[in-house]
Amino acid sequence: MDQSYKSLHENIDVNADFSRNFLCHCRPIAFKRPSGQMVEITEIGLTHPKYDGLKTIFAFDVTDGYTDYRICLDSESLDWYLEYEGDNNV
Amino acid sequence: MYKLPNDILYVDLNSCFATIEQQARPLLRQRPVAITNRLSPNACIIAASYEAKAAGIKVGMRRIEATAICPNLVYAETEPSKYIYVHQKLRQIMASYSPVTVMKSIDEGVIDLKFAAAAVRSRARQDIAREIKARLKTEIGCYMRCNIGISSNRFLAKTAAELHKPDGLDEISADNQRQIFAKLKLTDLPGINTHMQARLNAVNIFTPLQLLDTDEATLVKLVCHSIDGHKWYQRLRGIEVDDYSSEIKTIGRQYVLESNHLQPAEIEARVIHLAEDVGYRLRSKQLYARGLYLWVYDRHDAFHHRAFISKTAFNTDYEIMQLAKQLFTELPTDARIVGVTLYKLQSQPSTQLCFNQPVIDRQEQLSHAVDQINLRFGSRTVHSAFTLNTNQVKTKIPFGSTRYLDHSLN
Numbered sequence: 001m002d003q004s005y006k007s008l009h010e011n012i013d014v015n016a017d018f019s020r021n022f023l024c025h026c027r028p029i030a031f032k033r034p035s036g037q038m039v040e041i042t043e044i045g046l047t048h049p050k051y052d053g054l055k056t057i058f059a060f061d062v063t064d065g066y067t068d069y070r071i072c073l074d075s076e077s078l079d080w081y082l083e084y085e086g087d088n089n090v
Numbered sequence: 091m092y093k094l095p096n097d098i099l100y101v102d103l104n105s106c107f108a109t110i111e112q113q114a115r116p117l118l119r120q121r122p123v124a125i126t127n128r129l130s131p132n133a134c135i136i137a138a139s140y141e142a143k144a145a146g147i148k149v150g151m152r153r154i155e156a157t158a159i160c161p162n163l164v165y166a167e168t169e170p171s172k173y174i175y176v177h178q179k180l181r182q183i184m185a186s187y188s189p190v191t192v193m194k195s196i197d198e199g200v201i202d203l204k205f206a207a208a209a210v211r212s213r214a215r216q217d218i219a220r221e222i223k224a225r226l227k228t229e230i231g232c233y234m235r236c237n238i239g240i241s242s243n244r245f246l247a248k249t250a251a252e253l254h255k256p257d258g259l260d261e262i263s264a265d266n267q268r269q270i271f272a273k274l275k276l277t278d279l280p281g282i283n284t285h286m287q288a289r290l291n292a293v294n295i296f297t298p299l300q301l302l303d304t305d306e307a308t309l310v311k312l313v314c315h316s317i318d319g320h321k322w323y324q325r326l327r328g329i330e331v332d333d334y335s336s337e338i339k340t341i342g343r344q345y346v347l348e349s350n351h352l353q354p355a356e357i358e359a360r361v362i363h364l365a366e367d368v369g370y371r372l373r374s375k376q377l378y379a380r381g382l383y384l385w386v387y388d389r390h391d392a393f394h395h396r397a398f399i400s401k402t403a404f405n406t407d408y409e410i411m412q413l414a415k416q417l418f419t420e421l422p423t424d425a426r427i428v429g430v431t432l433y434k435l436q437s438q439p440s441t442q443l444c445f446n447q448p449v450i451d452r453q454e455q456l457s458h459a460v461d462q463i464n465l466r467f468g469s470r471t472v473h474s475a476f477t478l479n480t481n482q483v484k485t486k487i488p489f490g491s492t493r494y495l496d497h498s499l500n
Contacts, residue, residue: 046114046231048175053468059171061114068115086115 007084010034012071014080024049024058024073031071033082039064059083091246091264091328096215098330099201100239100247101184101222103176104256106197107137110176111166113231122147122163124156129167130348136168140256170485173197176230183225187218192335198251200244202333215240219259242328248280264328271298289313302326341371341379342431345483350389354423356479358415363480364430365414366473369407372432373461378403378439379432382410384417386425396420402440406453407460411474 014031024047030040045061045068058073068086073079103109107125112118122142126133135156138147145160156163177196184191184199188206193199203211203218210218219238226234239250240261250260253270262270276287279298293312295301301322310319321331343364347357361384372379380403385395396417404410414430444450460472470481477483 043116045116045233046110046172048172050171051468053464053466053471055468063116068117086117 091267093264094242097203098247100251102237102251103197108139113233243330244332245325340433344429363477363483365410369410378405380434382413383431387427406457408453
């Protein structure tokens with residue numbers, strides 16, 4: 001079966017901790033989707049930078065224990081967005 | 091084996107791409123996962139998690155074949171940015187122990203402690219290895235594991251790294267080499283494939299111990315016919331013979347067409363896309379090429395190729411695309427896989443001026459300007475109009491070579 005994703009690219013509000021001790025100096029704790037759904041992050045799987053020219057986007061692969069999500073921080077605009085939601089039926 | 095200091099650490103990430111996917115997506119952990127370049131029915135598996143391997147899945151299997159063996163296999167598509175990030179982190183960790191580290195591929199590398207600071211050299215090798223394993227977990231993620239082999243040369247260190255997968259830590263020294271070799275098959279040794287094994291069998295060498303006990307003259311005369319025989323003799327005794335670096339000889343890309351029903355013009359557009367891509371890679375290494383090689387596998391798996399060698403070196407998109415287009419007209423149009431390779435590379439442009447030198451100069455300036463725009467605003471911000479509809483030709487993982495993975499970490 002395919003590990004498919006629901007591609008979303010929706011803007012989200014994020015609660016995050018900032019500290020020099022974290023990878024990328026930032027750790028998202030929870031985020032709120034435009035629908036009002038609140039997602040509490042239980043684990044950050046991997047944090048990695050993606051490059052769009054000279055712009056860096058930090059991608060956080062996270063889970064709430066039921067579904068995997070990819071949330072991104074645009075380092076130029078400082079906007080957070082939900083890139084996709086994993087298919088949790090797999 | 092001679093008694094030499096065990097200064098080589100060989101670090102190898104376990105089932106690299108699958109483990110990174112499982113690290114990124116916690117819900118995939120402890121499950122059979124296969125990584126493919128595309129989620130199409132004919133896609134080939136390029137990496138499998140240990141759970142998948144335990145179920146019988148092998149790298150190179152087609153999806154249909156794999157699903158028949160393991161119906162609950164989860165397929166994930168490759169995401170190069172993640173793998174490049176992990177490669178760079180691994181390289182950073184390794185470089186913190188010695189100034190001489192060599193990445194052998196995207197997921198494995200060598201630390202040469204001969205050149206390390208005295209404080210590092212004085213430490214027990216197994217302590218350093220355990221620290222690297224712990225740092226992988228804290229600096230990348232808790233699911234990351236690696237094999238580390240320790241010995242006096244790259245060959246024996248790699249052999250040690252492959253003894254206990256996953257998460258192994260083994261050392262081969264003069265004291266334990268015979269015991270370890272006694273448990274291995276010839277093909278367990280790096281560099282011995284079934285073809286080489288047949289050559290060794292032909293001279294009554296059936297085990298690694300027999301190979302180790304073969305004298306140098308026999309290896310040279312009967313087995314390897316050349317300097318390779320000397321090298322094998324030294325390699326097996328822990329002397330370093332593999333610490334060479336190779337120059338870039340070719341730059342190429344290939345693409346498996348997404349459909350068997352593409353029109354010739356659509357295939358040509360994909361060839362031009364590949365030509366643009368290899369042109370950018372050529373210029374990024376400040377190189378020029380004199381040869382272009384275009385090849386296709388047709389739908390009946392027959393191989394066709396055409397090559398052109400120019401008297402003058404070139405590196406502009408215009409010249410590369412024109413050559414590719416010209417060669418494409420000489421090849422069959424029922425292609426399944428297409429590839430473009432630049433060869434006869436040189437670091438200087440041709441010194442002889444041409445009649446149309448001002449035109450070539452302008453083309454070089456144009457290619458340089460396009461490269462600068464794409465570096466600033468993202469790849470393919472500006473590209474040839476021929477490739478407007480070829481966005482599916484994504485950059486995939488560079489197996490083997492690590493020469494294009496040096497994007498700096500932010």
